[in-house]
Amino acid sequence: MTGLSRQEPSDPATILVVEDDAGLRRTLAATLKAAGHKVVEAASGAEGLRWQAHHAPDLVLLDLGLPDRDGMDLITGIRARAATPIIVLTARDSEPAKVQALDLGADDYVTKPFSVPELLARIRAALRHGVQARGSLPVVTSGPLRIDLGARRVLRDGEIVRLSPKEYDLLAELAVRQGAPVRHGELLQAVWGSERADLHYLRVYIGQLRVKLEADPATPVLILAEPGVGYRLA
Numbered sequence: 001m002t003g004l005s006r007q008e009p010s011d012p013a014t015i016l017v018v019e020d021d022a023g024l025r026r027t028l029a030a031t032l033k034a035a036g037h038k039v040v041e042a043a044s045g046a047e048g049l050r051w052q053a054h055h056a057p058d059l060v061l062l063d064l065g066l067p068d069r070d071g072m073d074l075i076t077g078i079r080a081r082a083a084t085p086i087i088v089l090t091a092r093d094s095e096p097a098k099v100q101a102l103d104l105g106a107d108d109y110v111t112k113p114f115s116v117p118e119l120l121a122r123i124r125a126a127l128r129h130g131v132q133a134r135g136s137l138p139v140v141t142s143g144p145l146r147i148d149l150g151a152r153r154v155l156r157d158g159e160i161v162r163l164s165p166k167e168y169d170l171l172a173e174l175a176v177r178q179g180a181p182v183r184h185g186e187l188l189q190a191v192w193g194s195e196r197a198d199l200h201y202l203r204v205y206i207g208q209l210r211v212k213l214e215a216d217p218a219t220p221v222l223i224l225a226e227p228g229v230g231y232r233l234a
């Protein structure tokens, strides 16, 4: 027992490290673990988005030069669905890249090579801001549903609905679009980390969500199919 409240940034945080350079990734992981944090490692952008959805980390350390996609896309992707602080790791010692990263929603950047004490200090600062930002994520309502994106909590007529992490991620993805249709591929990418994941998964999980959320799952009025496009929240 540490006696610290859960809001203290000095609590062990879960940090997602998205870095394709295996040597640097291991060094970062070891450094962060030595500082008392939990670490989730991702070697590509797709893996990064997948672990972001799966582990809901407290902070993301993001390399901009990734093999499968530009790290800038990941900033946008993460920021669309979570207030998680993002610190960009960049070898690009150029002002425009840093400005672009910050404009897209990154909280800070560290230029490689960096000093460990400086990186840890920036992580502490970003975690402090993250605790404040989480309270400001929106609550989306649809009919009897209240989807609290900050607390990752769903209420139906005031009662908590128990959803699996994937069910929640799928619903949250629809919720952040506030009623606009979300393409099948975007949902697969966001929840399963690949646009090539089987559409069948999506149908199964949409079915499960309807059973838990709709008054009559056979005639849904909350989670609506857009034929040939995707789904949207009413």
Ligand code: CA
Binding pocket: 019, 020, 021, 063, 064, 065, 066
């Ligand atoms: Ca890289």
